[in-house]
Amino acid sequence: MSAIVSVRGAVKEYALGAVKVQALRGVDLEVGEGEFLSIAGPSGSGKTTLLNLIGCVDTATSGVVQVAGKDTASLSERQLTELRLNTIGFIFQSFNLVSVLSVLQNVELPLLLQRRFSGKERHDRVLDLLGRVGLADHAKHRPSELSGGQRQRVAIARALVTRPQIVLADEPTANLDSVTGENILALMRELNRTERTTFIFSTHDAKVMAHASAVVRIADGRVLGREAPAAAQAEGH
Amino acid sequence: MKWVLLSAAGALALGLFAWLWRVFGGTSRVDLLVAFRNLVQHRRRSAFLGGAIAAVTAFLVLLSGLSAGVRETMLRTATTLMTGHINVAGFYKVTEGMSAPVVADYEKVLAVVHEAVPEMRYAVARGRGYAKVVSDSGSMQLGINGIDVRAEPAFAEVVQLASGNLGDLAKPNTLLLFESQAKKLDVKVGDMLTLSAPTTRGINNTLDVRLIGIAHDLGLLSTWNCYMPAESLRELYRLNPGSTGAIQLLLRDDALPNTPAIMARLRKALEARGYRLLDPDPEPFFVKFDKVNREDWTGQKLDVTSWEDELSFFSWTLKALDGLSATLLAILLAIVVIGIMNTMWIAIRERTREIGTLRAIGMQREQVVRQFLLEALMLGLVATVAGVVLGAVAAAGLNAARIPVPIGAQIFLLSNHLFFAVHAGTLASAVAAITLVTGLAALYPSLRAAKLRPVSAMQHFG
Numbered sequence: 001m002s003a004i005v006s007v008r009g010a011v012k013e014y015a016l017g018a019v020k021v022q023a024l025r026g027v028d029l030e031v032g033e034g035e036f037l038s039i040a041g042p043s044g045s046g047k048t049t050l051l052n053l054i055g056c057v058d059t060a061t062s063g064v065v066q067v068a069g070k071d072t073a074s075l076s077e078r079q080l081t082e083l084r085l086n087t088i089g090f091i092f093q094s095f096n097l098v099s100v101l102s103v104l105q106n107v108e109l110p111l112l113l114q115r116r117f118s119g120k121e122r123h124d125r126v127l128d129l130l131g132r133v134g135l136a137d138h139a140k141h142r143p144s145e146l147s148g149g150q151r152q153r154v155a156i157a158r159a160l161v162t163r164p165q166i167v168l169a170d171e172p173t174a175n176l177d178s179v180t181g182e183n184i185l186a187l188m189r190e191l192n193r194t195e196r197t198t199f200i201f202s203t204h205d206a207k208v209m210a211h212a213s214a215v216v217r218i219a220d221g222r223v224l225g226r227e228a229p230a231a232a233q234a235e236g237h
Numbered sequence: 238m239k240w241v242l243l244s245a246a247g248a249l250a251l252g253l254f255a256w257l258w259r260v261f262g263g264t265s266r267v268d269l270l271v272a273f274r275n276l277v278q279h280r281r282r283s284a285f286l287g288g289a290i291a292a293v294t295a296f297l298v299l300l301s302g303l304s305a306g307v308r309e310t311m312l313r314t315a316t317t318l319m320t321g322h323i324n325v326a327g328f329y330k331v332t333e334g335m336s337a338p339v340v341a342d343y344e345k346v347l348a349v350v351h352e353a354v355p356e357m358r359y360a361v362a363r364g365r366g367y368a369k370v371v372s373d374s375g376s377m378q379l380g381i382n383g384i385d386v387r388a389e390p391a392f393a394e395v396v397q398l399a400s401g402n403l404g405d406l407a408k409p410n411t412l413l414l415f416e417s418q419a420k421k422l423d424v425k426v427g428d429m430l431t432l433s434a435p436t437t438r439g440i441n442n443t444l445d446v447r448l449i450g451i452a453h454d455l456g457l458l459s460t461w462n463c464y465m466p467a468e469s470l471r472e473l474y475r476l477n478p479g480s481t482g483a484i485q486l487l488l489r490d491d492a493l494p495n496t497p498a499i500m501a502r503l504r505k506a507l508e509a510r511g512y513r514l515l516d517p518d519p520e521p522f523f524v525k526f527d528k529v530n531r532e533d534w535t536g537q538k539l540d541v542t543s544w545e546d547e548l549s550f551f552s553w554t555l556k557a558l559d560g561l562s563a564t565l566l567a568i569l570l571a572i573v574v575i576g577i578m579n580t581m582w583i584a585i586r587e588r589t590r591e592i593g594t595l596r597a598i599g600m601q602r603e604q605v606v607r608q609f610l611l612e613a614l615m616l617g618l619v620a621t622v623a624g625v626v627l628g629a630v631a632a633a634g635l636n637a638a639r640i641p642v643p644i645g646a647q648i649f650l651l652s653n654h655l656f657f658a659v660h661a662g663t664l665a666s667a668v669a670a671i672t673l674v675t676g677l678a679a680l681y682p683s684l685r686a687a688k689l690r691p692v693s694a695m696q697h698f699g
Binding site: 099 | 274
């Protein structure tokens with residue numbers, strides 16, 4: 001399995017006034033194509049920072065981050081934006097939908113940014129995805145008219161609509177009840193299997209980790225190890 | 238140097254066009270929808286700011302309408318009553334030290350004028366004089382205009398009679414006065430007056446005339462002008478029938494901006510026909526007599542002037558009005574700019590996380606700029622269109638109400654009521670200018686929004 005994400009010796013420092021805080025202290029990570037990888041660790045361990053580096057929304061202070069074969073440090077702001085648009089899908093903890101757009105328009109947005117598809121192609125693709133996440137009947141609703149689980153399904157559809165190689169999800173079930181969270185993870189797993197999309201998601205919930213094909217443990221900005229989900233779940237309990 | 242500046246301006250224009258194309262080139266219906274729905278979502282804020290922009294636009298329309306109205310009224314009144322657009326006046330000196338306002342054999346001059354100025358609508362010959370007007374109870378010195386009222390239909394449109402009949406001015410030995418003059422002389426229509434004036438030969442002549450009409454005052458011009466038939470004026474001054482005081486040319490509206498070039502062409506044509514001309518001097522004819530009297534020549538010299546030269550003493554009125562308009566416009570636009578910038582900062586603060594999300598999912602910086610600019614431009618366009626409609630309706634209402642102008646202001650406005658000249662071009666300019674200002678005001682906040690780092694923006698709370 002070839003690596004779609006490769007992180008080597010990644011360090012991320014933040015300045016908090018005069019104090020420098022190290023969020024990542026030399027992280028190494030390889031993620032293969034088609035993996036359903038969980039990054040697990042307690043709050044403040046560096047999970048989100050690591051996802052931000054992989055998602056090209058932040059840059060490492062030192063070290064190398066390669067996404068889809070590209071060294072992110074060598075890319076311009078414009079190229080990084082294009083990489084995010086064409087290669088990466090994002091699912092956020094708080095859904096982050098555009099409140100003034102309908103479900104259909106929210107999902108269509110990345111396709112409009114790509115400017116590759118005709119109106120009909122966009123429409124067909126969006127409706128297909130909405131059908132797969134079970135929201136075909138809600139296409140015209142606004143996000144405020146949906147439940148948390150439904151909003152996260154919209155976010156998943158938006159993340160997948162460009163058929164990205166990687167989907168990054170930062171604690172995707174943290175704001176959902178346990179049943180809805182389970183459903184969302186099951187949906188992500190199914191899409192991972194059918195679309196062969198690489199999923200990398202962060203969590204500190206052992207139940208969530210159980211869905212992963214592999215779990216990378218992280219604490220105090222360092223990767224502690226990579227393990228099978230069963231072992232991780234046992235450790236979590 | 239000129240080419241360097243032109244090249245720099247060209248490069249700047251090209252750069253601006255390229256940037257605008259990059260920002261707005263890919264505008265989709267969703268961009269418009271997001272802008273529109275954000276405005277609707279914050280409807281109270283949008284309504285408040287839009288209302289302010291509309292009010293400013295309406296005020297601007299009224300202000301520019303008033304300025305244009307005063308300018309047009311002055312131009313129409315002054316050119317019809319006193320100057321034409323271009324004046325060919327004559328100074329005739331029998332002796333070196335005494336000149337008279339006479340164009341001898343004016344038909345020949347008129348022929349040159351017709352040939353040299355195809356942009357002319359028509360020309361009129363006006364006798365000029367200065368006489369003492371004596372009634373039973375008083376007297377006053379007035380400028381006398383000799384007019385063929387039948388040949389000047391525009392005269393009847395400008396001069397509104399309070400009493401009498403303007404057509405009677407075609408009869409010999411008649412006189413038309415303005416209200417303030419009639420009041421001072423204590424005369425009414427039908428009364429007889431005596432005019433006393435020095436002729437070109439230095440002797441005083443008198444003529445009895447009948448008052449056939451009293452016109453409403455038209456500002457400063459009506460304080461020193463009165464009208465009598467051209468033939469009667471010739472009789473008063475003992476002039477021969479082929480003479481007049483000045484030939485006044487009325488140009489087509491589209492030719493007015495070219496007045497200086499037309500004047501230069503006319504001067505050349507007159508000189509080519511052997512006429513002697515005074516050097517160009519942007520002053521009214523009546524202040525030139527002293528200067529002309531000091532010059533050592535006799536015979537005739539023609540003087541070609543524009544209406545602005547003849548009314549140079551009025552120009553401060555227009556300049557003051559323009560200055561006032563510009564100051565008010567600057568203040569109002571500053572309010573619009575501050576309002577828009579403030580609103581944009583609030584909108585950006587509220588939507589910082591959304592900006593971060595959009596940047597994260599692949600929106601380029603210029604597309605973020607587009608989002609906010611579209612919002613401002615959309616608000617600006619709707620508000621300014623509403624504003625010009627409001628302004629135009631208000632101007633029409635005020636024109637219909639014929640709001641009287643105070644006596645003091647009438648002197649300079651040359652009208653007894655306010656007139657707002659609102660033209661489609663002015664309205665379109667107001668929409669374009671204020672919408673553009675709205676967009677420019679939103680530019681800096683939009684650029685700042687686009688510069689937000691996605692990771693910082695997404696972590697924003699507030």
